[in-house]
Amino acid sequence: MLPDKETTRLSKLLSLVLRHDPAHLGLTLDEQGWVGVEELLRQAQAHKINLTHEMLLHIVDTSPKQRFRLSDDQQRIRASQGHSVVVELGYAPAVPPAVLYHGTTARHQAQIMREGLQKMSRQQVHLSADHATARQVGSRHGAPVVLRIDAARMHAEGHAFYRADNGVWLTEEVPARYLQLPDDAAAA
Known part of the structure; x- marks a missing residue:
């Protein structure tokens, strides 16, 4: 669907706005790091970034590191981890491998x-x-x-x-x- 170079470019942009600088696209993350998919797409277009719903799904689905997660209803998106902005991802404590x-x-x-x-x-x-x-x-x-x-x-x-x-x-x-x-x- 997308050339690898464009997928990488847009993935890096998503990492930037969903992990470190949501204001870069005029976004605000909620307390758990979520932002509405439609708001993200609207703000990307407002900043002259060609990002469609299909492109976003492609990036989420093909990310080898699974950096991004869509909510169960597919209406919100967030980064899985790696935030420098304060968010509470809500992960429960777990017993790690040895x-x-x-x-x-x-x-x-x-x-x-x-x-x-x-x-x-x-x-x-x-x-x-x-x-x-x-x-x-x-x-x-x-x-x-x-x-x-x-x-x-x-x-x-x-x-x-x-x-x-x-x-x-x-x-x-x-x-x-x-x-x-x-x-x-x-x-x-």
Whole structure:
């Protein structure tokens, strides 16, 4: 339906307005991060952005990371996680897998191992359930490093975890004591 380049461009725009800067298109998210689909389309058109209902459905349906979610009645849309604006996504606490992963770059590895993982400008730290996804995330900004998180111990010691609609695991922080270097980095 849409060329890959246009899908990527519009997906990045949706990430911007649904996660970080809804005012970019004159939108206001509700407390749970939702905005009306018709309002989103109307505001996109007002800003000379060609975004139709069919295009929006295509982006939601084909997003490999399932970044966006439509409400059950298909009338509202929100980002699944990754917000820097304050929203309450309403995810219930969940028991995580024993091990979770975080993809980063080699240049950040030493600092993370000293200070742990912090949410920085986001509302929560994002973790992956599998090594491959974390590696892909880490490779976006340089040589990837995948850190192992002892999620079972964290959870047993009182840290809360949440699972987003798209399978990303969320927590407030990961103190350094729960992090392990990958086997190849530990040997170096």
